[in-house]
Amino acid sequence: MKIIYLFLILSMVYPDSTSNIFDFKSKEDTNNWYVINDGVMGGFSSSSLEIKPDGKALFKGHVTTENNGGFASVRYTFTKKEVSKFTYIVLRIKGDGKDYQFRIKEEQEQRHSYIAPFSTSGKWEVIKIPLSKFYPSFRGNTLDIPNFSGKSMEEIAFLIANKTKEFFQLEIESISLE
Template sequence: IKIFKKKIANLVFMRFLFLIIFIFNMSEPFVLFDFSKESNIQNWIVVNDGVMGGLSKGKFSVDDRGYGFFTGNVSLENNGGFSSVRYNFESKFVSSFKKITLRLKGDGKQYQIRVKTRISDYYSYIAYIKTNGEWQTLEIMFSEMIPSFRGNKLDLPNYSGEYMEQFAILIGNKKNEAFELYLDKITLE
């Protein structure tokens, strides 16, 4: 009986601890990435349309002010048309959050914000943002992110916001264009 009582007490304690962590996470934003001069960006990977024969070129770095800097040229030659930068991380349980908040400065162009529940998923959940050439703080609700594969909306529910293993930014506006995008901070709220 003592062992049984001890197991019950441990179970009650673990549930209480989980509830405290859950409540704490609900009230505190989670910083997915905060760029600085010391940022380690080895998990940020550029993927261009060259994987399909295209000729677009993108680069990602941290500039001398400490901002993430995604720049390059999108080319439609050889059936190309996109450049992206992807941040892969260990699976995060994100159900206590409802949105992504981005602080960035773009070039007036449209970009896709993309997330994956698992890196191995063939599709992403996407939302479009329009930059205006100034520093902006943009919010994207999880529930508004649609499932998409190669530019086609899939017949699946929108992003449920349970788990996340990848955050990405893609430019692919069906035209030849140069692009520049500065990133300051990415937060889940």
């Protein structure tokens, strides 16, 4: 009986300090993941998201700057998540040495996103991005409004837009809050 009380006390004093947003090893359902490329603006970039047999997602494709193009993205929408008790987004990824953006929307309907750029090394790595560093942007322009409030989110995204023609591939194992 004392062990149960000790466990309850410890769980109140040291609550779970992480929360998964998506873990591809435990979820194979990608129904709420969708690709949006520069074709929405007339461009010709292409990309896809696939689940590999080892339980990781592969976001890959080709970005081209032809016809005002230049970006590829994959987005995930979910029920609004309260995130005020967290400080970081934590990405477990393997990139190709290229630069990407991780994006957050507080509400799926809002037009702007909160952006944090990150670089990949070509190896499996954990990238921790402070939520306070996500700045507001719309169509490549930084907005004159405050950074991400850190209160809630309904959508996340990965985007590549390096102003160059390039093939890319980003493996994603998990996305969590810490």
